[in-house]
Amino acid sequence: MAQSRRLELHPDRLFPSDPVVRDIARRLYQQIKDLPIVSPHGHTDPRWFAEDANWDNATALLLLPDHYVFRMLYSQGIKLEELGIRRKDGAVVESDYRKIFHIFAKHYYLFRGTPSRIWLDTVFHDVFGLAETLCEETADHYYDSINAQLAKPEFKPRALLQRFNIELIATTEGALNDLKHHAKLKGTGFETRVITTFRPDDVVDADRADFAANVAKLGEITGEDTQSWQGYLAALRKRRAVFRDHGATATDHGHPTALTADLPMKEAAALFQRCLSGKASKADTELFRGQMLTEMAGMSLEDGMTMQIHPGAHRNHNKIIFDRFGADKGADIPSPTEYVQALKPLLQKYGNEASLNIILFTLDETTYARELAPLAGHYPALKLGPAWWFHDSPEGMLRFRHQVTETAGFYNTVGFNDDTRAFLSIPARHDVARRIDCRFLAGLVAEHRLTEEEAGELAYELTYGLVKKAYQLK
Missing domain, CATH: 1.10.2020.10 (uronate isomerase, domain 2, chain A)
Incomplete structure (x- = not known):
């Protein structure tokens, strides 16, 4: 049995053991540790902030x-x-x-x-x-x-936003969400601090049992004929506009793979009809998700929303747990993910657009140096999201920096996002990221690859500047 001990947080936690590098890391960290937190992608409940009731x-x-x-x-x-x-x-x-x-x-x-x-x-x-x-x-x-x-x-949600120095936090809602909690925030002064993110998986993933019903509901909500390809796309544009009216600056796409497609309009329309009918094959539904990533990139070019692609999670791997308890019960597992060929249709169409922001994430660390860093180091539309989910850890963050920096640099990354439902842990998660970034930068200074002044500028960007630029936050 574990015994009670004094709970202490060492001031040098996560810094290097080498005293020279540690001293540099300390100095860098002191410059950025109190910067505001920007949390542009997460899963906290907007009801908390709308109702502002005590837990x-x-x-x-x-x-x-x-x-x-x-x-x-x-x-x-x-x-x-x-x-x-x-x-x-x-x-x-x-x-x-x-x-x-x-x-x-x-x-x-x-x-x-x-x-x-x-x-x-x-x-x-x-x-x-x-x-x-x-x-x-x-x-x-x-x-x-x-x-x-x-x-x-002082422990109400809005008071904690202030205490934690959270400048902005984004929640994530499906395309059919009524956004009533975000609507309730309007006029409170918090509507610009708690914003939504558009996640359309519920109406683009034709493998879902409720896909056809969701598409029909999308039509009811928007007044568009979502039984037709053009009406369906028009409905998605309308929903994006509603989300933007509730503060959204980004979309989020949690597909099994990074596959994209760029089909001629007639083929895309026919594929959509097969998916609606319930007669689509697994290859069809995967192709449809790929087509919709390209469609969503085009819509982002139109309305300015940053696009986040989160592929590579084998969702609900434990069927018994899924059948008994449903989704999101700890049984999601990383899977191998290919990006170079998968993203090519989208990138051939939109990758050279400097005004488009697409942020790529991965659960497959083997792709960092081989695929993701070279892609982001070339295409103007691409940026790399931080070490994500299973790799949101001290070692995972260091692996990310070591493998992508030489090819993509720092400025083709987007800082840190916590991607969490656990509101009270947000300051802790951001502090880990700040400490690890300072640790990595301190190593470059100690090896005379950066000056300490340059490292200080980078520490600021990795903590605060890059995330605001990538997610277009004023």
Whole structure:
């Protein structure tokens, strides 16, 4: 059993052990550590900011939305039912939040060496002022202390935006979302700080069982004939305009692969009809997703929205978990992803457009130096997103910088985004990125590949400047 110890965050955490490089990293970090946080891509609930109500429970806030937490616990034989994860069939699951928190505390040692441990310890120490490590014997103290603090006015969502120095945070909503929470923010002064992102997967992924129904609903919402190819495209343009009216500056596309296509209009229309009919093959639905990436790039060129492409996740790999609990339950797995041939149709059409912003992400690190850096180092439309998801970690960030910088440079990357549902961990995640970037830059200074003045300018850009430019944030 893990014993309680003093919870301390070392001021040099994540910096190099070499004293010369560490001193440079410290100086760089001091220059940028207090810059505002820009969080341009994430999955926090807009209802939190619209209603600005207190959270009332540590378990519901910190554990239940965090698939990093319960995937680790599940891997060690703890059933999701024991963690209070709702089943699709309505079967009884644990509902005692204190008991669930005790299970988490008892097994907190499992997170040693993981980024989750860094993020959570930072939340416990910096946000809640807890002074001992989490374990079974401190579980009740943690649970009661966190719940008591969550009830205070200064722990309301908007107050925490201020406390965390979050200049902007973007949520992510599907094409059919009514955006009522973002609408409620209008006139509060927060509508420019909490913005939405357009994610049309619900109406472009023909492998979904609800695809045809979603396309029909898209037509009802927009007044367009979405049973026709041209009406469908017109409806998507209308929805993009609505999202822009609610602050969106970006779109997001979570496709299984990076395949793109540029079909003649008649072929695209025929493919769309096969997908609507439910008679499309797997090759058809994959081709349709590829065609829609190219269509969306064209729309981004028209309306100025930054386009984010997030391919390569094998979603819901564990069928038993998916059947019992649904999606996003920690069973998504990275898969190999090819970019050079896959993106060529889109890039031949739009890649040379300097006014177009396409941000590429990957879960396949083998593509960094071989494919992604050379692509972004050539095409004006392309930029590289940060180390993502499974690689949003100290080592993952360093691997990213080491492999892409020589070919793509720094200015073909877009800073950091946290991509999280865990609101309270956002400052911790950004702090990790800032420390790792300063560590990497300090190494270049120590090797006399950069001056310290240049490294300071780069630290600012990687923390604040590049993200605002890439996502077109004023």
